[in-house]
Amino acid sequence: MEGLLPKPLKIKFFTPGVIILCLLALNGLIFLAMRFIFGIGSVTNLNQQYPWGIWIAIDVATGVALAAGGFTTAALSHVMNREYYHVVVRPALLTAMLGYTFVALGVFIDIGRWYYIWHPLIMWNPNSALFEVGICVMIYLTVLYIEFIPIVTERFIGRVNLPGILSIFNKVLDKLLRLLDKTLSKVMFIFFIAGVVLSTLHQSSLGTLMIIAGSKMHPLWQTPILPLLFLLSAIAVGFPMVIFESLIASRSFKLEPEMPVLRRLGSLVPLLLFIYLSFKIGDMVIRGTYVYLAEINIHSVMFMIEIILGVVIPLRMFMSRAVLNSPLWLFIASTLVVFGVFINRLNNFVIAYHPPYSVSPYFPSFGEISVTVGLIALLVLLYRAFVMIFPIISIPENSSSPGTLTNPIH
Amino acid sequence: MNKINRRNFFKKAAAIASVAAVSTQNADSASTNILSDERMGVLVDTTVCIGCRHCEWACKEAHNIPAGQLDDYHDRSVFKKFRRPDETALTVVNEFENQKNKLSPIFVKAQCNHCDHPACVSACIVGAFSKFENGSVVWDGSKCIGCRYCMVACPFQVPTFEYNKAIEPRIMKCDFCIERTKQGMLPACVEICPMEVMTYGPRNEIIQLAKERISLYPNRYENYIYGEKEVGGTSWVYIGNKKMWEFGMPKLKLSPAPGVSESIQHGIFAYFVPPIALYSLLGGIMWLTKKRSDLEEE
Numbered sequence: 001m002e003g004l005l006p007k008p009l010k011i012k013f014f015t016p017g018v019i020i021l022c023l024l025a026l027n028g029l030i031f032l033a034m035r036f037i038f039g040i041g042s043v044t045n046l047n048q049q050y051p052w053g054i055w056i057a058i059d060v061a062t063g064v065a066l067a068a069g070g071f072t073t074a075a076l077s078h079v080m081n082r083e084y085y086h087v088v089v090r091p092a093l094l095t096a097m098l099g100y101t102f103v104a105l106g107v108f109i110d111i112g113r114w115y116y117i118w119h120p121l122i123m124w125n126p127n128s129a130l131f132e133v134g135i136c137v138m139i140y141l142t143v144l145y146i147e148f149i150p151i152v153t154e155r156f157i158g159r160v161n162l163p164g165i166l167s168i169f170n171k172v173l174d175k176l177l178r179l180l181d182k183t184l185s186k187v188m189f190i191f192f193i194a195g196v197v198l199s200t201l202h203q204s205s206l207g208t209l210m211i212i213a214g215s216k217m218h219p220l221w222q223t224p225i226l227p228l229l230f231l232l233s234a235i236a237v238g239f240p241m242v243i244f245e246s247l248i249a250s251r252s253f254k255l256e257p258e259m260p261v262l263r264r265l266g267s268l269v270p271l272l273l274f275i276y277l278s279f280k281i282g283d284m285v286i287r288g289t290y291v292y293l294a295e296i297n298i299h300s301v302m303f304m305i306e307i308i309l310g311v312v313i314p315l316r317m318f319m320s321r322a323v324l325n326s327p328l329w330l331f332i333a334s335t336l337v338v339f340g341v342f343i344n345r346l347n348n349f350v351i352a353y354h355p356p357y358s359v360s361p362y363f364p365s366f367g368e369i370s371v372t373v374g375l376i377a378l379l380v381l382l383y384r385a386f387v388m389i390f391p392i393i394s395i396p397e398n399s400s401s402p403g404t405l406t407n408p409i410h
Numbered sequence: 411m412n413k414i415n416r417r418n419f420f421k422k423a424a425a426i427a428s429v430a431a432v433s434t435q436n437a438d439s440a441s442t443n444i445l446s447d448e449r450m451g452v453l454v455d456t457t458v459c460i461g462c463r464h465c466e467w468a469c470k471e472a473h474n475i476p477a478g479q480l481d482d483y484h485d486r487s488v489f490k491k492f493r494r495p496d497e498t499a500l501t502v503v504n505e506f507e508n509q510k511n512k513l514s515p516i517f518v519k520a521q522c523n524h525c526d527h528p529a530c531v532s533a534c535i536v537g538a539f540s541k542f543e544n545g546s547v548v549w550d551g552s553k554c555i556g557c558r559y560c561m562v563a564c565p566f567q568v569p570t571f572e573y574n575k576a577i578e579p580r581i582m583k584c585d586f587c588i589e590r591t592k593q594g595m596l597p598a599c600v601e602i603c604p605m606e607v608m609t610y611g612p613r614n615e616i617i618q619l620a621k622e623r624i625s626l627y628p629n630r631y632e633n634y635i636y637g638e639k640e641v642g643g644t645s646w647v648y649i650g651n652k653k654m655w656e657f658g659m660p661k662l663k664l665s666p667a668p669g670v671s672e673s674i675q676h677g678i679f680a681y682f683v684p685p686i687a688l689y690s691l692l693g694g695i696m697w698l699t700k701k702r703s704d705l706e707e708e
Contacts, residue, residue, distance in 0.1 A: 041573025048496055048570045051558035079692050081699035112556020112571060112579040116536075119555050125537035126679070127672050130559050134535055193692045197685055204678065212533050212563040212671040215663065224670055227678070356567045356660045357494050 006090055006391040008155065009253055013388065017252075021377040028374010031367040032109060040112060043367035049355040050362035052110075057349035058372050059106030062342050063099055064137070064206055065234045069245070070096020070144065071199035072238030078192040087261055087394040090151065091249065092242045094383065094392050097144040102379050104141060107134075109371065129208035136202035143195045150188070151390050153181040204231040210348055219289045220303050221352040225279065232276040233341050239265045239272070240314070240337035247331045253387070255395060257327045266330055269318040273337065277311050302343065302351050310340015443531050449545035449645060450591070451613030452600060453620050454519060456650035456657065457630055459607045461489065461503055461517035465599035469501045469521075472587055472598035492658060495521055497570045497582040501599055506657050516650065518657045519599070519607070522547065522568045522584035523637055524645035525667070532668030533563035538581075545613060545645040546586030554581055565641050565667050566660060586645070613645055620649050642666030 035043040046053050073092040077085045108114050120134045160174045161167070207230030210217055223229070243262045250257045284290055293300045317323045317333035324330060350362065364372075387393050463483040470477035475498060489505035501521035508516045524547045531539040531547060538553035539560060549560075549569070556579055560569045572579040587597035595601070600608045609616055617638055624631045636654035637647035640662045648654050655661040678684055 035576075037576055039572075039574045039576040039579065044573075046573060048494065048561070049567060051561035051571060075692070079696045079699070081696065081703045083703065107557075110557070112558070112575075113554060114556075116553075116555040119536045119553060123536035123538075123553050125534055127532045127668065127675060128535050128537075128559075129671055129675055130533065130535040130557065132675065132679070189693075189696060193689055193696065196692055197689045200688065201678065201685060205675075208671055208674050208678075209559075210562070211674065212529055212668055214529075214565060214667055214670075215660075216562075216565070216567075224674065227674060353562075357492075357658075 004087055004258075004394040004396060006087075006151075006394045008389055008391055009387050009393055009395070011253055011388060013384065018381065018384065021381050024377035025374045025381060028371045028377065031370045032374070034367065035109060035371070036114075040110075043365065043371070045362060045365040045368065047362075049358040050353070052349060052353070053362060054346075054350065054364045054368055054372055055106055055110040057346050058342070059375060060103050060110070061206060061345040061349055063103040063106060064203065065230075065237055065341050065345055066241050066338060067096040067099030067103070068199065068203065068234040068238040069242040070099070070238075071196050072235055073242055074147075074192055075196045078189070079196060085261060085265070087258055088242050088246060088265065090392045090394075091246060091387075092238075093144070093147055093151075094386055094390075095241070095245060097141075097148050098379050098382055098386070100137065100141045100144055102375055103137060105375065129205050129212070132205045133202050133209065136198050136205065140195060140198040140202065143191050143198060146184070146191050147188070147195065149180060149184055151392065153177045153184075155390050157181065199234075200231060203234040204228065206230050207348075210353070213353065216353060216355050217348075218292070218299050218352040218354060219287070220284075220292050220299055221348050223283050223287060225283050226348070229276070229280060229283070232272075232279055233344060236269070236272040236276045237337055237341040239269050240334035243330060244334040244338055247327055247334070249387070249393060252384075253393065255393070258394070259325075259327060262327075262330060263324045266318055266324045266333070269333075269337070270315055273311055273315040273318070277307075277315065280307065280311070298351060302347050306340055306343045306347055309336060310343055311337075314340070443528070443541040444543045445526055445541070446543040446545075447614070449526075449543065449613050450586075450610060451524075451545060451616045451645040451647060452597070453609040453611075453616040454646060454648045455607055455609075455623070456516055456518050456648060456654075458605045459503065459517035459519065460605055461486075461505055461515070462604060463488075463503050464602045464604065465501055465519060465608075466499060466503060468598040468602035469584070470499065472590060473500060473585075475499070495568065495570065495584070497572045497580070500582060500584045504658060508651070510651060516652075516657060518648070518650070518654075518659075520658075521599075521646070522586070523566055524584075524586055525565075525641055526644065527642040527666030527668060529563035529565060529641075529667035530560035530569060532672055533559045535559060542588065544586070544588070544591060546588045546591070547645075548585045548588050549581050549583065551578075551580055556581075563667065565662050613647075617647060620647060624649060639664045642669075 031043050040046060044053055044055070069092040073085060073089050076082050077089045108117055111117065120131055121138070125131045157174065157177050160170045160177070162170055162173070204227035207226035207228070210222070211224065211226055214222070243265055246262055247257055249255070293303065314333045314336040317329065317336070320329075322329065323333055464480065467477050467480050467483050469475075492504055493499075493502045495502050501519055503517050503519045506516040506518060508514055524541075524545055526541075528539065528541055528547045530549075531537075531541055534554075535557055536553045536555060538550045538555075539547060540550065541547050556571070558569075558571055558581075560581060561567070561571065569581050569583045571581055587595070587599075590597060596610055597608075600610045609619060611619070617635060620635045620638075624633050624635075630651060631649050632652050634653050635647050635649055636659060637644035642665065648659070650657065
């Protein structure tokens with residue numbers, strides 16, 4: 001991949017798609033304001049039987065899983081020193097950083113006493129899986145911010161130019177950035193490894209969360225190996241998520257897809273999906289839960305969607321050369337894995353959960369969906385802004401704007 | 411004497427808990443889970459209850475929840491709908507058909523059962539729940555962040571949340587009248603009950619009492635004490651002319667609810683060995699592969 005260098009993209013921020021995203025974000029923010037003024041009950045369909053809804057299942061649980069590209073590419077590129085994949089590391093890091101920021105935001109809006117969100121820092125309950133998830137996510141988010149600092153220093157060293165009276169700080173700030181850059185480059189490996197360790201810890205503990213719900217959870221999903229299944233599925237979804245994003249980004253920013261790297265990433269996916277699938281099936285066989293698949297209901301249907309559409313079909317697709325060579329098919333296969341993990345998290349936290357005394361099953365309210373969609377829209381907008389400000393996306397060395405591609409898109 | 415000791419113990423436990431809460435060095439749980447041999451319990455004899463709902467009124471009075479007039483509680487129409495304790499009523503009585511005698515229905519009171527191994531205590535992210543020496547499982551509003559994981563965890567679906575409050579929403583559940591029992595008073599529901607449906611006493615004694623009643627009147631009772639062994643045992647136990655899951659209570663496993671998750675948690679974090687081992691392993695791989703790629707570059 002010689003000749004490709006990460007550079008800030010020179011593109012127009014506003015496009016028709018971006019305006020739609022802005023509207024979705026605004027709609028979400030309105031419901032979010034209602035939640036903070038009138039309470040969680042005024043916006044959500046949550047009740048005394050269903051305390052957790054899509055804000056936990058999607059914003060938090062799926063968010064954490066889909067940000068796994070950050071730690072899987074870091075493991076591949078930094079820990080195993082596969083320089084080849086460097087072009088996808090920065091986009092994956094940005095996704096993880098923004099993703100985890102929004103996970104924290106998701107927790108913040110879902111908890112009733114948001115102003116006590118710092119309590120777990122000093123009030124410890126090591127018996128609690130949620131405590132472990134909370135602490136690990138907090139530390140990992142810090143690690144992600146630290147991992148992002150070199151991108152900031154690269155962008156601004158020698159280019160600090162504060163407006164007006166603030167310009168007197170230009171020199172000091174530049175020195176500070178240089179110092180930061182020098183120190184960090186020596187110790188960064190500590191954070192790279194820490195990021196991977198923290199990820200394996202909280203990705204698995206996220207699975208431990210629902211174990212305490214015991215028989216309130218449908219047997220198709222309730223298993224003592226839930227933490228392992230969560231970790232394996234997170235590892236499996238990491239690369240497909242990176243491919244998914246990379247292809248969307250190159251389409252949106254009118255760049256040539258980085259097919260050679262994506263193809264090689266894609267060729268790693270079948271093994272990871274296979275390991276996940278064998279544990280999932282093995283667990284089902286050992287516990288004999290396949291009997292629940294004989295009856296047609298929401299559980300068996302959702303379980304089959306998760307397994308067939310989300311794991312088996314993309315597993316077969318990623319094994320095909322034709323799929324790996326075609327941006328469109330590669331995109332479809334990656335989307336299926338992402339979709340599969342999304343459905344899996346939704347199943348675990350919402351569909352499988354059957355509290356005693358529930359009058360009717362939980363279905364998210366318009367307000368809840370609006371907030372979730374709004375936050376995702378906001379995340380995409382921030383991503384766009386970040387790639388315009390910082391050197392994230394790699395483009396041919398001799399061109400500064402994606403308009404002057406040497407090879408046109410096919 | 412005994413009581414004073416217990417009271418002193420509370421003070422000590424509370425002091426220890428509050429110290430633990432502000433000390434970042436203390437890796438111990440901020441919550442407590444004391445399983446004292448002297449813990450108290452309540453035997454609910456559902457064959458005696460007449461459904462007067464005085465307990466509901468007394469409970470609200472004792473917990474500063476708007477209670478209304480006691481006379482209003484004689485309204486029998488509320489029994490048409492199955493009710494659960496919620497943020498406005500920490501205990502409720504439901505009516506069930508008595509198949510042995512249709513003219514005298516069965517009434518069953520529900521509230522927190524105060525597990526010996528509470529899922530809420532284990533689950534709570536900040537240790538806001540504590541099981542105290544007298545058996546009560548109590549929520550601490552000064553810690554709670556409102557995440558509602560306790561509601562996910564509770565096998566009896568007992569903790570409830572004030573969804574319509576934007577500021578300081580509380581987790582609402584029966585606290586075994588800990589403020590009253592500390593002063594030597596009975597729990598409000600036990601005290602007001604005109605039929606003496608409930609017997610308050612040391613848990614092992616009330617289980618003994620339940621067994622005696624069952625063996626004395628085998629025709630009156632189903633030979634089953636609900637809560638004696640459910641999820642590892644609860645402070646509140648029930649007897650009746652049928653098993654309690656016929657009266658709207660969940661049929662549960664006998665192993666404690668937090669068992670599996672705690673052993674997984676502690677397995678992953680056994681003296682921080684697994685995380686540190688993983689860290690070292692990754693560090694080793696990083697060093698080796700780095701050396702190799704440096705060699706290749708040369």
